[in-house]
Amino acid sequence: MFPFSMEDNEEPPFDPPITFHANLLHHPDLPRWLRYIQRTPFDIGYLYGSPTDKDIGKQTIEIMAYNRYTFETVRQAMEIRVSLSPDGDMPYQADFLVKNWDVEEMLPKDAQELFQKAVDRMWEQEGLTVINITSALDRGGRVPLPIENRKEGVYVKMGSKDPFTTCLTEAKLPDNLYRCRLEQQPVITCYDHFSPQFQVDWCNLTLIDLTTINDTEMVPVYGDGVLKEGTEFNPPDDAPDRIFFSDFLLTFLLPFLLGFLLFLLLAYIMCCRREGVHKRDLSTSEFPLGFTRSRLVQHQGRIPGPEHQRPLEPHQ
Numbered sequence: 001m002f003p004f005s006m007e008d009n010e011e012p013p014f015d016p017p018i019t020f021h022a023n024l025l026h027h028p029d030l031p032r033w034l035r036y037i038q039r040t041p042f043d044i045g046y047l048y049g050s051p052t053d054k055d056i057g058k059q060t061i062e063i064m065a066y067n068r069y070t071f072e073t074v075r076q077a078m079e080i081r082v083s084l085s086p087d088g089d090m091p092y093q094a095d096f097l098v099k100n101w102d103v104e105e106m107l108p109k110d111a112q113e114l115f116q117k118a119v120d121r122m123w124e125q126e127g128l129t130v131i132n133i134t135s136a137l138d139r140g141g142r143v144p145l146p147i148e149n150r151k152e153g154v155y156v157k158m159g160s161k162d163p164f165t166t167c168l169t170e171a172k173l174p175d176n177l178y179r180c181r182l183e184q185q186p187v188i189t190c191y192d193h194f195s196p197q198f199q200v201d202w203c204n205l206t207l208i209d210l211t212t213i214n215d216t217e218m219v220p221v222y223g224d225g226v227l228k229e230g231t232e233f234n235p236p237d238d239a240p241d242r243i244f245f246s247d248f249l250l251t252f253l254l255p256f257l258l259g260f261l262l263f264l265l266l267a268y269i270m271c272c273r274r275e276g277v278h279k280r281d282l283s284t285s286e287f288p289l290g291f292t293r294s295r296l297v298q299h300q301g302r303i304p305g306p307e308h309q310r311p312l313e314p315h316q
Helices: 109-123 166-172 174-181 245-272 277-282 286-301
Strands: 002-005 018-024 034-037 046-049 057-067 073-082 092-098 129-135 154-160 206-209
Touching: 092 109, 109 129, 109 154, 109 166, 166 174, 166 206
Parallel strands: none
Antiparallel strands: 002 046, 018 057, 034 046, 057 073, 092 154, 092 206, 129 154
16 A cells, blocks of 8 residues: 655645646556545645556656645656565455545554554454555445535455454354345444444455465455556447438437327317307307396386385484
């Protein structure tokens, strides 16, 4: 695991924000095993990654710093020498998903040592080594909601030359795998030394035993999301010609014909199915209208006779 902080090259916190850009010398991007992250211009930038045997040698990384206020730029070259680990390969590897941490929070040395101590208490072995640190987004994780204390998650792969303990293998028992399918956390008899600082998703724990894997078997090692060399897609050159006239007719003429039929139906209903004012008057009887009109006139012009008038009573 190779983490490199750009804090030494950064200005003090009270100075203007600085943005870094890193790339392989004479190349537009970084090597396929190396990544760079900087959340905001006020945060520290990190170069991190895990090289493979194919990356052994010297690589020169060009770093440019931009002052966001004065637009000044500073360029610096950094050499990275990749060599074989003196401890050799780690045949027993455990990949943990820490849900409440981001990748840049796990890259500092102090954070890695703190996580390694928690693994030591459960693995109970010496010589543990951090092999790889990867963001959960590079493994297909979802971007968290913009809510406080929501993290992206980070995968931390630890390696050792000693076998796994019962605390780790219990997470892969059939009963616990069934609980994971029900979206429940596995039941582990030993004490969880990660909690509460590290929230480990035990359902996403991956245990790799390289001693029981043959050379012909596939090792479930997760990459960094970058395509390997020589995996570009080459389109075929002898593709047969295809006529798209029938597809054109089906795509454009069929909806046009359907719309035209609907237009004719609507025009027939609006224009040919209406009765009209003249036809309505012919079908309406004149007697009720005249009778109602004459009664209304009689009621308005009627004056009450003496027999309907009320005599006045004298006051006492």
